[in-house]
Amino acid sequence: MDPLPTPATQAGRDGLAALLAKPRTAVIGLDFDGTLAPIVADPEQARAHPDAVPALAALAPKVAHVAVVTGRPAGVAVRHGGFAGVPGLAHLTVLGHYGAERWDAVTGTVSAPAPHPGVAAVRAELPGVLDRAGAWQGTWIEEKGRAVAVHTRRAEDPEAAYEALRGPLTDLATRHGLIVEPGRMVLELRPPGMDKGVALSEYVRETGAEAVLYAGDDLGDLPAFAAVGELRSEGLPGLLVCSGSSEVTELAEKADLVVDGPEGVVRLLRTLADQLD
Structure with missing residues (x-):
């Protein structure tokens, strides 16, 4: 033992x-x-x-x-x-x-409970936000039902992509009443509370x-x-x-x-x- x-x-x-x-x-x-x-x-x-x-x-x-x-x-x-x-x-x-x-x-x-409506709005806008941030290549969107997450682990420079996306994703989340939960090479947009x-x-x-x-x-x-x-x-x-x-x-x-x-x-x-x- x-x-x-x-x-x-x-x-x-x-x-x-x-x-x-x-x-x-x-x-x-x-x-x-x-x-x-x-x-x-x-x-x-x-x-x-x-x-x-x-x-x-x-x-x-x-x-x-x-x-x-x-x-x-x-x-x-x-x-x-x-x-x-x-x-x-x-x-x-x-x-x-x-x-x-x-x-x-x-x-x-x-x-x-019922899903937060902001998640659907964020999901629709997210590809355009990634394109404008110049961080689309190598990132990956994970559908989580009541949340959506952007992973940068497979990007050419995971940490640089992560940092480049923090601001734009925070702005996107805020516009739709969500928050950004940071993690290990992942930024998750989800409801607060x-x-x-x-x-x-x-x-x-x-x-x-x-x-x-x-x-x-x-x-x-x-x-x-x-x-x-x-x-x-x-x-x-x-x-x-x-x-x-x-x-x-x-x-x-x-x-x-x-x-x-x-x-x-x-x-x-x-x-x-x-x-x-």
């Missing part, structure tokens, strides 16, 4: 201790891309790490709830994660589109959890980190885990524990499951 890593902060050590002491009252929150699934050039080809579902299936029955909190549509995350119909994942919830959509393993259905912090906080309070672990890798996970910090200030122990990468360092600076990408996250989940046997 692998030993559990020791968090670098006292708050993190307290969070881990609380999870181990009372796992049946703990929520495990996890980002998808970059945390459970390796980052790939084409997001449509992203799949959960091959050991992620077995690790989750081993851990989930030993804690109160597991929630995947993602910017992807909930149904897409379920398909790409391979979460449906897995024994042991009966208490899994996927909070998609930053919590605007919800899939529960018990029912196997997705619930969601929901983020991973709001989604995680609401889920923790809804479930009555007494401890929380959250693992993420990207800028979109910063609100969830902040939410755990707020919960800790209210007396609820929490552990912040960063799925480390060289592309984004902000999370590592705020995390209690940094692991080596999705493989490290999966190893942590499996070790927690073993420790709770």
Whole structure:
């Protein structure tokens, strides 16, 4: 059995201790891309790490709830994660589109409000905006239903294309009542009002959890980190885990524990499951 890593902060050590002491009252929150699934050039080809579902299936029955909190549509995350119909994942919830959509393993259905009208307007104007910015070649538009994202990872100079598009895409989003969510070589235009912090906080309070672990890798996970910090200030122990990468360092600076990408996250989940046997 692998030993559990020791968090670098006292708050993190307290969070881990609380999870181990009372796992049946703990929520495990996890980002998808970059945390459970390796980052790939084409997001449509992203799949959960091959050991992620077995690790989750081993851990989930030993804690109160597991929630995947993602910017992807909930149904897409379920398909790409391979979460449906897995024994042991009966208490899994996927909070998609930053919590605007919800899939529960018990029912196997997705619930969601009506889409924001600004998304359709942005989708129609986006090709022209990319052309005028001179950043069309190599960029890729991802349709996300309730949002739309522009990826620059396949551009000749991904970082230059990313920076060239930030201003024009922010202007476009603002005109239609949306916001821009920056990420790892991706700029997502989506409705305001929901983020991973709001989604995680609401889920923790809804479930009555007494401890929380959250693992993420990207800028979109910063609100969830902040939410755990707020919960800790209210007396609820929490552990912040960063799925480390060289592309984004902000999370590592705020995390209690940094692991080596999705493989490290999966190893942590499996070790927690073993420790709770």
